[in-house]
Structures are given as C-alpha cells and as structure tokens.
Amino acid sequence: MTRFSLATAAALSLMAGAASAQTEITWWHAMGGALGETVNKIATDFNASQTDYKITPAFKGTYEETLTAGIAAFRAGEQPNILQVFDAGAATVIGAKGATVPVQDLLTENGVPFDINDYISGVRYFYADSAGKMIGMPFNSSSPIMYYNVDALEKAGVTAPKTYEEFEAVTAPALMKAGYIPLAESHSPWIWVENFMSRHNLPFATNNNGYDGVDTKILVNSPEIKMHWSHVKDWLDKGWFGYYGAAWNDNQKPFEEGKVAIWMGSSGSFGGLSKLDLPFKFSATYLPYWESVTKEPTQTFIGGASLFAMSGKSAEENKATAAFFKYLTSPEVQYMWHRETGYVPITTAAYEMAKADGYYAKAPAAEVGIQQLSLPAGANTKGYRMGFYVQIRDVMNREFGRILGGETTVDAGFATIETEANDLLAKFAQTQAQ
Amino acid sequence: MKRAAFTNRWLPILLLLPQMAIIVVFFYWPAWHALTSSFYLQDPFGFSETFVGFANYTSLWKSAPYARAASFTVVFSLLVTFLSLAIALLLAVKADKVIKGAKAYRTALMWVYAVAPPVAGVMGIILFNQSWGPLTRFLTMLGWDFKLGVNYYDTAFAMVLVSVWKQIPVNFIFFLSGLQSIPKSVREAALIDNRSASGRFWDITFPLLAPTGFFLLITNITYSLFDTFGVIDTLVKGEPGNNPMTLVYKVYVDGFRGNDMGGSSAQSVILMVLVLAMTIAQFRLVERRIHYT
Numbered sequence: 001m002t003r004f005s006l007a008t009a010a011a012l013s014l015m016a017g018a019a020s021a022q023t024e025i026t027w028w029h030a031m032g033g034a035l036g037e038t039v040n041k042i043a044t045d046f047n048a049s050q051t052d053y054k055i056t057p058a059f060k061g062t063y064e065e066t067l068t069a070g071i072a073a074f075r076a077g078e079q080p081n082i083l084q085v086f087d088a089g090a091a092t093v094i095g096a097k098g099a100t101v102p103v104q105d106l107l108t109e110n111g112v113p114f115d116i117n118d119y120i121s122g123v124r125y126f127y128a129d130s131a132g133k134m135i136g137m138p139f140n141s142s143s144p145i146m147y148y149n150v151d152a153l154e155k156a157g158v159t160a161p162k163t164y165e166e167f168e169a170v171t172a173p174a175l176m177k178a179g180y181i182p183l184a185e186s187h188s189p190w191i192w193v194e195n196f197m198s199r200h201n202l203p204f205a206t207n208n209n210g211y212d213g214v215d216t217k218i219l220v221n222s223p224e225i226k227m228h229w230s231h232v233k234d235w236l237d238k239g240w241f242g243y244y245g246a247a248w249n250d251n252q253k254p255f256e257e258g259k260v261a262i263w264m265g266s267s268g269s270f271g272g273l274s275k276l277d278l279p280f281k282f283s284a285t286y287l288p289y290w291e292s293v294t295k296e297p298t299q300t301f302i303g304g305a306s307l308f309a310m311s312g313k314s315a316e317e318n319k320a321t322a323a324f325f326k327y328l329t330s331p332e333v334q335y336m337w338h339r340e341t342g343y344v345p346i347t348t349a350a351y352e353m354a355k356a357d358g359y360y361a362k363a364p365a366a367e368v369g370i371q372q373l374s375l376p377a378g379a380n381t382k383g384y385r386m387g388f389y390v391q392i393r394d395v396m397n398r399e400f401g402r403i404l405g406g407e408t409t410v411d412a413g414f415a416t417i418e419t420e421a422n423d424l425l426a427k428f429a430q431t432q433a434q
Numbered sequence: 435m436k437r438a439a440f441t442n443r444w445l446p447i448l449l450l451l452p453q454m455a456i457i458v459v460f461f462y463w464p465a466w467h468a469l470t471s472s473f474y475l476q477d478p479f480g481f482s483e484t485f486v487g488f489a490n491y492t493s494l495w496k497s498a499p500y501a502r503a504a505s506f507t508v509v510f511s512l513l514v515t516f517l518s519l520a521i522a523l524l525l526a527v528k529a530d531k532v533i534k535g536a537k538a539y540r541t542a543l544m545w546v547y548a549v550a551p552p553v554a555g556v557m558g559i560i561l562f563n564q565s566w567g568p569l570t571r572f573l574t575m576l577g578w579d580f581k582l583g584v585n586y587y588d589t590a591f592a593m594v595l596v597s598v599w600k601q602i603p604v605n606f607i608f609f610l611s612g613l614q615s616i617p618k619s620v621r622e623a624a625l626i627d628n629r630s631a632s633g634r635f636w637d638i639t640f641p642l643l644a645p646t647g648f649f650l651l652i653t654n655i656t657y658s659l660f661d662t663f664g665v666i667d668t669l670v671k672g673e674p675g676n677n678p679m680t681l682v683y684k685v686y687v688d689g690f691r692g693n694d695m696g697g698s699s700a701q702s703v704i705l706m707v708l709v710l711a712m713t714i715a716q717f718r719l720v721e722r723r724i725h726y727t
Contacts, residue, residue: 062672064691071478071693092693096479245583246675250564257565391692394674398499401676405585416498423493427694430475430484 023320025081025313027057028073030066030305031140034272038340046327053320055082063089063305064390070310074099079310081321084139086305087190090127091387093308094135095214095432100308101318103325104134110322122299122373123346126383127306130211136306137325140343142268143300144191145368146288150281152180152261160262160285164231167288171262172240180261181242183235186251189396190303191264191287192232194384196225199289201298201378210385214429218386220396221418224293230410233403243404246397267369268304270342274363284365286372299375301383304343335359344370387428392421465706472699483696490700500684500701507659507680510594514658518598519650522605523643527635529606530613540610547603551661555668558596583671590678593669597662605650612646613639652716659709681705 031039036059043057060066063086070083071092083100085093093099107114116124116134122143127136148160153171156178161167167183175182185191197204203219210216235241242260244250255263256273258280264287273282289297307328309321327333334350337343339359345351351370354360360367386392399413408416440446472490476483494500529539549557561569562582573580580588616639624638640647660682667686670677674687682705689698 068690068693075480092478096477096481098481099479243584244564245581245671246673246677247583247671248673250583250671253565388692388694391688391694394687394692395499397673397675399676401584401586405676407586407676420499424694427475427493427697430486431477431482431696433482433484 022052022054023316024054024056025317025320025324027055027082027084027307027324028060028066028070028080029057029084030060030063030086031084032059032061034275035140035341038337042328042333042337045333046324049327050323053323055320055324067092074310074312077312079312081310081313081317082324083308083310084305085136085308087126087303087383088389088393090136090306091210091385091389091428094127094129094385095387095428098311100135101311102129102133102135103137103307103309106309106318106322107325110319112322112326118347118349120344120346120348120351120370120374121377122370122381123302123344124382126302130208136308137328138302138304138346139307139328140268140304140337140341141302141306141346141373142266142304142343143302143369143373144187144195144264144287145267145284145372146262146264146286147255147269147273147282147284147365148262149180149255149258149260150283152178152258152280156180156261160283161288162286163291164228164288165291168231168235168240172235172238175261176239178261181254181259182240183262183264184242184244184251184254184260185264186248186266188246188400189393192228193220193225193396195287195300195303196228198300198378198381198383199287199297200224200293201296201380202293203380204384205386209380209383211382214387214425214432216386216425216429218392218418218421218425220421221414224290226410226414227292228290229400229403229414233410236404246401266303266342267372268341268343270363270366270369271340272342274342282365284368286368286375296376298378298381300372301381302344302373338366342366342369344373386421386425387432388424391424392417395420395424468699468702468706471695472703473696475696478693478695486696490696491704493697494700494704503679503681503684506590506678507682510590510597510662510678510680511655511658513594514597514601514662515651515654517594518601518605519647519654521598522602523609523647525602525606526609526613527639529610540607543603543606545603546600547607549600551600551664552668554596554600555665558592558665558669559671562592582669583673583675583677586676586678589669593662593666593678596665596669597658600665601654601657605654608646608650609643612643616642652713655712656709 027043029036029039039057043055047054058080060069066083067085067089070079070085073079083093104114104116116132119138123138123141124134125132127138128134146160152175153159156174158171158174161171172182194204196202202222202224203209205216205218207213207216232241236243242251242254244254252263252265252269254260256276256278267284270284287300307325309318313321329347331345331347331350331353334345334347335353335357338345338350338354345354396417399408399417402408403410403413473485473487474483475486475490525543529536532539559582561567562580563570564582567582570580570582582589582592620638620642624634628634628637659680662680663682663686666680666683670679679687681701685698685701685705688694688701
C-alpha cells in the first residue's frame with residue numbers, strides 16, 4: 001500500500017514537472033457542431049502525442065464573429081496564438097502586416113521543413129502574398145461542387161449536367177417533368193461569382209485579382225457573369241431554380257428533403273450529408289460551366305478558412321504553434337479531417353494516403369472537391385484579395401436577392417455591385433495608408 | 435416648506451461619484467472614441483489610419499443602402515410603437531372590466547415580457563420556417579406565398595410581428611395600472627354625463643391616461659429603435675442579404691461584421707445626435723400638454 005502510494009506520488013510529481021515545462025497555446029476557431037468536435041479531437045490527439053506543448057481550442061462563433069473577436073483581442077494585446085480566418089477576411093488579416101507571423105517563416109524558423117509544392121495546387125496561393133509566400137496555413141479547405149439526387153436523376157432519365165447549356169436543354173426540363181425543382185444553390189457570391197470567375201478563368205479584379213496592391217477595382221460588371229445571372233433569373237421564373245434567401249441552410253434543406261434534385265454547395269458539406277441518412281442516394285460532380293464562355297474550363301479555388309499565427313507571442317509559444325502546424329499537416333491528421341468532415345486534404349501526401357486506403361472507391365463523391373481543385377489552372381484561378389470583402393459579399397447577396405425578387409434588373413444590380421464594391425475597396429485602401 | 439440640504443459640500447459629490455464613474459466609463463468615454471474615430475479610416479487591427487475629415491459622413495449622405503435602412507427604421511419604429519401601444523391599450527381597457535381570475539390572466543400576459551429579444555427572434559424563425567413553420571403554412575393557406583428571408587416585405591412583416599408581440603405585455607401592465615388609478619368618482623360622474631362608452635373613453639379615460647401614455651411612447655420608440663436588435667439579428671439568420679435592417683443593426687453590420695470602424699462610428703454618432711434631438715423635442719413639445727396631477 002505504502003509502496004503503491006509512493007509510486008503514485010512519484011508519478012504525480014513527474015507529471016507535475018512535465019506540466020510546468022509545457023508551453024500552452026490557444027486556438028480560436030469558428031467550427032461549430034460536429035466540425036467543432038473534430039477540431040477538439042485534433043487538439044486532444046496533439047496534446048496526447050507529445051508532452052512539450054498543450055493546445056486549447058476555443059469556439060468563437062461564426063467566421064465573422066471569430067475574426068472580429070480576434071481583432072478586438074489583438075488590439076487589447078490578448079490575441080490567441082492561432083486564429084482561424086475565413087476566405088473573405090483574408091485581405092484584412094494579411095493586409096495588417098505585423099498582426100501575424102507568415103506561416104512559411106514560422107515553420108522554417110522553427111526547423112519544420114516547408115515546401116509549398118507539398119500542398120495540392122488549388123490551395124497553395126489563396127492565403128499567400130503576391131510573391132507566393134504562404135501567410136496563412138490552409139485548414140478547412142473546400143470548394144463549391146454540385147451534389148445531385150441520384151434517384152431523381154434516374155427517374156428523370158438524365159445525368160448530371162456538365163455544362164449550363166446541357167442543364168437548360170436537357171436536365172432542367174426533364175427534372176421539372178419528373179416533379180422536382182431542378183436546382184438550388186447555397187452562397188451565391190462564393191459559387192456564382194468568385195468561383196464562376198475561376199471556373200471560366202475570367203479576371204475578377206484589377207491588380208492581378210487584387211494580390212498586387214490595394215488600389216484595386218472589381219471586375220464584376222462583365223458580360224459573361226451578367227449573362228449567367230440573366231439565365232438564373234429566367235430559370236427562377238420557369239421554376240427550374242429555387243431561391244430560398246441568402247442563408248446557407250435554407251437552400252440546402254430542400255435538397256435534403258428531396259424537393260430539389262441538384263444542389264450546389266461545399267465539398268465540406270459531404271461529411272454532414274453522409275451522416276444524415278437521407279432517404280435517397282446522392283452523389284457529386286464538378287460545377288458546370290458555360291460552353292459559350294469557354295471550351296477549356298479551369299479549376300476552382302478553395303473556400304473555407306485558414307489558420308494564422310498571431311504575432312506578439314514568445315519564441316517558445318511560436319515554436320509550439322509550429323509544432324502544432326506540423327502535426328496538423330501530417331497525412332494521418334489530414335486524412336482523418338478529410339474523412340470526418342468532407343473538407344479536402346491539403347497536401348498531396350494526405351491525398352495519396354486516402355487513395356491508397358481505398359476511401360474513394362467507397363465514397364467517390366468525397367474526391368470531387370480535390371479533383372476539381374486539381375483541374376488545369378489559369379491566370380485567374382488562384383483566388384482573389386480584396387479588402388472589406390465581407391461587406392462586398394453582403395452587397396452581392398443584397399443585389400442578387402433584389403434581382404431574383406424582381407426589384408431590380410441584372411444590369412442595374414451589377415452596376416450597383418460594381419459601384420458599391422469599388423467604394424468599399426477605395427475606403428479599404430485608405431485604411432491601409434501608412 | 436423646508437428644503438433639505440447637505441451641510442457638507444463634499445458629501446453630495448461623493449455620493450454622485452459611483453454613478454458618474456459609470457456614465458463616464460460606459461458612455462462619455464466610448465462616445466468620445468466614436469466621435470474621434472468617425473473622422474478616420476482605420477485598419478481593423480489598428481496599424482494605420484488616414485484622417486478623412488467628414489468623408490465618413492458625406493458618404494453616408496450619398497449611400498442608397500443607408501437611405502434604405504433609414505426609411506425602413508422610420509416605418510418600422512412607427513408601426514411597432516403604434517401597434518404595441520394600441521393593442522396593449524385595447525387589451526387593458528377590456529381587462530379592466532374583468533374582475534374574476536384577474537391575477538391569473540395578468541400573470542399569463544406578463545410572461546411574454548420575460549422573453550429576451552433574441553429568443554423571441556428564434557421563436558419567429560421557428561414559426562416562419564420556410565418548409566414547415568406553422569405561420570408560414572397558415573399564411574400560405576390564405577394565399578400569401580410567405581417567404582422569410584427571401585421577400586423583403588415578408589421579412590419586414592415578421593420583424594414587426596415579433597417585436598410587437600414582445601412589447602405588448604409591458605405596455606399592457608402600465609396601461610392597466612394607469613386605468614385602475616383613475617378615481618372611481620370621476621368615472622361615475624362621467625357615466626352620468628355621457629352614456630356612450632367610447633365617448634367616455636376618449637373624453638375622460640384617455641386624457642387621464644396621458645402621463646402613462648407619454649411615458650410608454652418614449653420607452654416604446656426607444657425599444658423599436660434599439661432593443662429590437664436581437665429580434666432583427668436572429669430573424670436575418672446571419673446573412674443581412676436583401677433583408678430589411680434598422681440603423682442600429684447597420685452600425686453592427688458595417689462595424690462588427692464588416693470591420694469598417696470609421697464608417698460605423700460615423701453612423702453611431704448620427705444615431706446619438708438623433709436620439710438627443712428626439713428626447714429634447716419630446717420633452718419640450720409633448721410634456722407641455724400633459725398634466726401629471
């Protein structure tokens with residue numbers, strides 16, 4: 001008995017010694033629900049995998065709320081070590097030089113080998129600076145893909161459309177006849193503006209899509225995208241397209257209920273949809289393109305969010321952050337994250353591991369996102385960098401709602417988006433003046 | 435009449451200090467910050483800023499979305515204030531006549547007041563759910579293709595409905611106690627003079643309720659302008675989109691969601707001035723016509 005308690009005491013004191021030597025770091029994220037549980041699992045596993053560092057994740061609400069919380073904390077000197085920032089907030093956090101330590105520098109300074117070519121091509125440069133240096137570590141990376149109700153398409157005797165021309169000529173009328181609303185879509189600015197540009201390799205903004213400076217002008221008022229939205233409005237009027245507002249879930253729900261046959265959403269929605277036990281079989285494929293715009297459709301770029309190492313932390317803590325990033329990008333963790341959530345694995349090694357494991361033979365739809373991100377690239381497929389972009393997206397959503405509600409025309413709506421977006425960009429440029 | 439006075443001149447100042455400290459820390463200091471930052475455009479992280487003079491104000495003057503939010507705010511506040519006062523008054527007048535079980539229904543009506551605005555908003559989202567919301571189904575049955583979050587006016591309707599529902603109980607309680615404090619003798623005298631119930635109401639009861647009504651008018655306008663934030667924030671479901679929004683919500687959307695510190699500071703300064711002007715106008719103009727005793 002005595003010996004036992006002595007041993008326990010010795011073990012306890014050893015553990016206490018280990019605990020005091022541990023470097024603790026914090027990670028603020030926006031992953032709620034099942035995604036949050038997976039985030040917690042990654043943190044727990046990392047803490048269990050070694051004894052030097054301890055990471056504590058904290059859920060901070062939506063993407064917008066997390067960014068605002070991070071900014072407020074930074075201004076008060078209370079910033080976390082790692083802040084998750086979403087695509088639309090990239091310009092804000094990257095523009096504020098000195099707010100973050102570029103992840104590429106962080107890793108190399110702490111002896112973690114880094115080669116940007118280890119990452120799959122669609123995720124490499126979205127969170128990089130104009131010289132191609134990676135600033136934020138891509139974390140939950142997704143791309144918009146097209147999900148479809150296999151039963152519905154069989155019933156209508158069609159296959160998933162490759163082009164929007166095919167959708168108009170064949171798919172939509174047949175699905176309508178079979179009693180379905182043919183199409184719905186969540187997040188118009190992301191899918192039908194940003195990635196529309198990338199899929200068709202069209203410029204989205206001046207200054208190399210905004211990467212090369214802040215005196216950027218948006219190029220959204222272009223004939224190709226206005227043509228697309230004129231068709232969308234036409235589809236809505238014909239009953240080929242269902243619009244359920246700007247909120248993501250309101251547009252996904254009718255697909256889950258089996259009312260809508262084709263739904264454009266995120267490759268990251270795959271995990272959630274698979275766990276739902278839907279009453280029909282579903283699959284996914286690439287986003288369609290307009291043959292009238294391009295014969296050679298290109299890749300899409302990532303959405304989702306990335307992890308930024310906040311500055312103003314001790315070398316010890318930065319070392320811990322680098323160690324965590326090394327763990328996070330390991331093939332095993334990336335594959336687990338990919339499998340659990342549907343987000344793409346960000347490195348080629350993790351992708352190869354998933355293939356070797358036979359995962360895509362079981363779940364072919366899970367591979368669509370990464371395949372689409374690996375399609376041929378073009379001059380306009382690496383992403384965009386625009387300030388106050390959260391507000392620009394809000395302007396787009398407002399005008400799309402008005403166009404589809406018949407309150408304004410496509411021409412007038414896009415002219416408004418252009419004017420208001422350029423005003424916001426000019427304002428942002430003034431915030432960045434030294 | 436003997437006036438009470440402090441003998442020590444420091445004591446009143448000492449007693450005022452805690453309250454003053456709270457006002458300074460939670461009002462004057464942030465208000466001053468809002469005022470100064472409204473003349474700058476600032477990097478959200480605070481690394482750099484540009485002095486822009488009145489540009490944040492002039493751009494609001496030219497902004498169509500701001501004008502849209504302002505006109506919605508006026509209509510929304512008028513509707514919410516009028517409806518929640520009118521319905522509460524009607525309920526109070528009717529309830530005043532009932533003696534049996536008075537306590538039970540008063541408590542039942544009062545319960546709603548305990549519901550926080552965001553919770554009221556969530557209840558609105560459930561009732562107006564696009565595919566299975568009972569109110570959506572009811573309105574569809576009546577031939578109204580109601581779509582929360584898609585149609586601007588449908589969303590506005592839901593915002594007004596939820597805000598009014600939430601505010602009626604507190605108005606009801608105030609009106610009821612106001613009614614019950616009208617002396618019985620006055621009512622009986624009125625009964626002899628005027629046989630028409632509605633005539634008696636407008637000639638006697640309504641003017642005697644005026645102090646209560648005035649107090650409620652001010653609190654209801656403030657409620658519809660500011661406290662409805664939680665209702666609006668939940669009903670737009672995280673995406674402002676093409677939904678109506680009030681000026682207060684726009685300050686939040688531009689500042690906290692969009693990280694435009696200067697622009698949203700200018701908006702909050704405008705709101706401050708507006709509230710100040712409104713309060714002065716209300717007390718100057720309306721109070722003269724109201725007799726408290």
